[in-house]
Amino acid sequence: MGIVSMKEVLTTSVFIIFLGWTFYSNTYNGFKKMKHSESENWQPWYFKTMKIGVKFGFVAEACLALLLFPILRVLALPQLLGLQYEVSVRYHIWLGNTMMLFSVLHGFTIMFAWGIKHSLQEELLKWQKTGSVNLAGEFALMAGLIIWITSIYYIRRKWFELFYWTHHLYGVFIVFFLFHVGDRHFYTVISGVLLFTLDKILRIVQSKATTSLICARILPCQAIELILSKHPSMKYTATSTIFVKIPTISKFQWHPFSIASSSSTDTDRISIIAKCQGEWTKSLYNTIHDALDSSGNQIKSLPVAIEGPYGAISESYLRYESLLLVAGGSGITPFLSILQEVATRNRNKKFSQRIQLIYIVKKSKDLTIMNTISTVLLNRTAQQEGWLKLQVFVTQEQRPRTTLGELLYRQSHIKSVCFDASYSKNYISEPESLPWRATLIAFHFIIFLASLGCLNHAFLHPPYKANPSWVRALCRKGALITAMICSASAAALLRWQKMRNETRTTSKIHGTNTELQLLEEQTPFCDNHTIHYRQRPDFHDIFSSYEKQEGESSVRVLVCGPESMQKSVASVCRQYAFGPKKDEKRRPSFIFQSLNFSL
Secondary structure, three states: OOOOOHHHHHHHHHHHHHHHHHHHHHHHHHHHOHHHHHHHOOOHHHHHHHHHHHHHHHHHHHHHHHHOHHHOOOOOHHHHOOOOHHHHHHHHHHHHHHHHHHHHHHHHHHHHHHHHOOOHHHHHOOOOOOOOOHHHHHHHHHHHHHHHHHOOHHHHHHOHHHHHHHHOOHHHHHHHHHHHOOHHHHHHHHHHHHHHHHHHHHHHHHHHOOEEEEEEEEEOOOEEEEEEEEOOOOOOOOOOEEEEEOOOOOOOOOEEEEEOOOOOOOOOEEEEEEEOOOHHHHHHHHHHHHHHHHHOOEEOOOEEEEEEEEOOOOOHHHHOOEEEEEEEHHHHHHHHHHHHHHHHHHHOOOOOOEEEEEEEEOOHHHHHHHHHHHHHHOOHHHHHHOOEEEEEEEOOOOOOOOOHHHHHHHOOOOEEEEEOHHHOOOOEOOOOOHHHHHHHHHHHHHHHHHHHHHHHHHHOOOOHHHOOHHHHHHHHHHHHHHHHHHHHHHHHHHHHHHHHHOOOOOOOOOOHHHHHHHHHHHHHHOOOOEEEEOOOOOHHHHHHHHHHOOOOOEEEEEEEOOHHHHHHHHHHHHHHOOOOOOOOOOOOEEEEEEOOOOO
16 A cells, blocks of 8 residues: 555545445435335345445446546646656555445345345346346456456566456446446446546557657666657656657556656756666666677667656645655656756756755665766765755665765766667657647547437437437447547647657767766765665654754655655654644654655
């Protein structure tokens, strides 16, 4: 579950209360109307069991109505609320688990009632002409169970391909769900379905225009920095995420990466860092390494498909004068963009923001991931102004005392692979702007409603409810397909026009020799950063040190790394979260946020 904030606890509690109240009120009202069913010769226990089963279905339907909203990327509502995409995925998981739990209760409660009445086989195979269709509900439940089982954390991690492909059964689930329920229930969930289909269309349109790598750098810590070209007009916030697919490695796997560069610093390129921690990243590492060994420092091209970037609309951390960043291992990558963004703003004198970075690694070679921001870490002005303080903890090595600059210089054996720019026909262009997205949403809904009206007029005859339910369901699906086709055409035309109007730019990549020269020049100015060997940070000391600083009112704490480290920081932060008590001296309050890039 990870770190859960108080807002999430309150929101979840309110939603659970809402579901409980919905179930209770509907069931209670249904029981009060039992006398109206006496003419149908239903036994009271059978009526009650069926009513409870149906109300379980209502609760599952309420979850389904919200299920798809958290996983929208291009049309992401969580972005407008400042939520990280990985956090919103957690809501999707919670809603999905709740929906499937009540779907199972719905199905098995009703089948239990049928079994006691000795009509189970007859009811299971029934496809009603009007009303709820039993057989369609069974198909929907089976598809949902397959998705649910393969979404278990262990299966998702060990057999990702199985998880990925079975998740595409959501289409089967939704189709048979719409056959199973009536019109009123269809309109309860259609908003999420329409937005999800439009979001999927926009993502496919963007990812079809593959780009090529400009350069790849192999770091000594078994990580790769991938550098791609982007249009200078594309802006993104720090800690944003992009999804990457490399067809030569896998035609279907998309992997999320936090962006390590800043659009304020690198106007025409974007970089990500991939650590070798799984089969896909190991294959990428081997591909780049083999290309380096076989073809020197320049090869033809490596096509890459991109979705994103996705991030919060506003950078909330910029509202705080002081930041405490805690990173473990590859968790440093989202903070690289923050450091570059703050360095640029401080240099432009837009404001002065202080940062303390706590970085925990196992081996000193893992520090080479910070070579990508060596000019920020070793900058003389930053050292003199004191806006950046770095403490490094190397937990599994013991070395003589050394400075960060000397250590980075000794570990700076970085190999670069440059790619032929003439093969890179496309570059990363930002997703559609908010006004255009709003226009596409309105267009999508209008086409759907217009198509639904036309199909209903053509194929349905009064009285409306006398028409077979499967005919009405096909009209709704036809309207949805029509809206998808029209929206896909509009999105493709919009993207083509945008790519045509934008000017092609080429990034200039600095080679390894330049980086080494910068390191060599700035090493003498790196005395303010501290490296601790065979030690782990004492977070109580770190947090209490802020009490001695004048003018600190609130500190934003960002943590990215192993879950155990996040829990340790959250536990200490909770003790300081609300500032001083009545009789205590003034001390800053700490606002905690965890960054998690594991979906």
